[in-house]
Amino acid sequence: MxxxxxxxxxxIIDEDGLKANLAILDNLRHKTGCRILLAQKAFSIYQLYDLMGQYLDGTTASGLYEARLAHEYMPEGENHVFSPAYRPGEIDDILSLCNHIVFNSEKQLELYGARAAKSGASVGIRVNPECQTQEGHVIYDPCAPMSRLGITADNMPERLPDYVEGIHFHTLCEQNSDSLARTLDAVISRFGRYLDGSSGGSVKWINLGGGHHITRPDYDIALLEELIFKLKDKYHLEVYLEPGEAVALNCxxxxxxxxxxxxxxxxxxxxxxxxxxxxxxxxxxxxxxxxxxxxxxxxxxxxxxxxxxxxxxxxxxxxxxxxxxxxxxxxxxxxxxAIYTMVKxxxxxxxxxxxxxxxxxxxxxxxxxxxxxxxxxxx
Ligand SMILES: Cc1ncc(COP(=O)(O)O)c(C=O)c1O
Missing domain, CATH: 2.40.37.10 (Lyase, Ornithine Decarboxylase; Chain A, domain 1)
Incomplete structure (x- = not known):
């Protein structure tokens, strides 16, 4: 045709463009040892999961249906999930599909955390560093006032339960790595004691969320690499990124x-x-x-x-x-x-x-x- x-x-999805973006992300993985997940919310074209799975470590889901899609079409990949609040009737199905689950509040952790850990999932919590780096789009800013997304430092439990293995944050939208640098400073100053293990838990990984425009020509990848190495050296953590846009940007x-x-x-x-x-x-x-x-x-x-x-x-x-x-x-x-269209x-x-x-x-x-x-x- x-x-x-x-x-x-x-x-029209441009396969060559997609492969070029995936190659950039794959290169970052190999250079830094970070892990990269496809945020399915941006681009859930499962017919291409086989291709994307050759370059990425897995996927992240916003709930049961995306988790199931990833389980069906990228079965070899890691399957992560985050939801602001899980529906009681879905949590067991989610746990049967996902190997990483992130909770958004202490209450959610109390409700489901132990059950999740027992099922074999690696349990994380989402924090809110209250560091606004976006201009303009309040609806895309999880650090906006009264945000429901992530636990603020004030609301963190004094000590993490032993089974908590991960810290997650997502605050960026179409941003460069200088915004990530500012955000990481805020994360470390507010939540450093959870990252270094001095406040309980057995934290092994940190997930820097999405919003990193890594495949945009003016994106400062060198700075991103530096930040990843810093986190690895200082805290000895596995570092995850979960971009959506960057995977299929301009594709x-x-x-x-x-x-x-x-x-x-x-x-x-x-x-x-x-x-x-x-x-x-x-x-x-x-x-x-x-x-x-x-x-x-x-x-x-x-x-x-x-x-x-x-x-x-x-x-x-x-x-x-x-x-x-x-x-x-x-x-x-x-x-x-390609991004945030077919899914919407x-x-x-x-x-x-x-x-x-x-x-x-x-x-x-x-x-x-x-x-x-x-x-x-x-x-
Ligand atoms: C928790 C989380 N992770 C990842 C993403 C993907 O972000 P982006 O497509 O901007 O990279 C989003 C987007 O809203 C998100 O809410």
């Missing part, structure tokens, strides 16, 4: 067709992809997704507001300029659409889910096609 033969809207596009053009105080184009249904972070975050062969509004000759086919007035991908006028039938390709789609307005293709070299093959039943079966 070539690109013109694909049914739109569709996501996918969303191909869409212009359905209709019009004018209302400015040029408008209706496309068959929906921001609300197919790229919800554009509205949630919000951000303007990159679009091939376009520029900022007014930079090129023809500027259009690109809107989706739903009833939502705000279903808008953004304003873009082009060298030529748009017309019905034109193909447009949004970039960096919905069928609002009965809008079809985009098919998913794999691009290998210049060849496209279908991973998954969706239809009416996928809409109906969710209701």
């Amino acid at each position: 070539n690109i013109k033969e694909l049914r739109t809207p569709c996501y 996918g596009t969303l191909l869409t067709t212009v359905l209709e053009t019009g004018y209302n105080g400015g040029n408008i184009a209706v496309i068959d992809a929906s921001a609300a249904c197919h790229m919800p972070d554009v509205i949630e975050m919000p951000y303007r997704p990159p679009l091939k062969d376009s520029d900022l509004p007014g930079k090129k000759a023809y500027t259009y507001r690109l809107g989706g086919p739903s009833c939502l007035a705000g279903d808008i991908a953004g304003d873009y300029s082009f060298d030529r006028k748009l017309a019905a039938g034109d193909l447009l390709e949004f970039e960096d659409m 789609t919905n069928t609002f307005n009965g809008i079809a889910l985009p098919d998913i293709y794999l691009k290998r070299g210049d060849e496209y093959s279908i991973i998954r096609q969706f239809g009416y039943e996928d809409f109906k079966s969710r209701l």
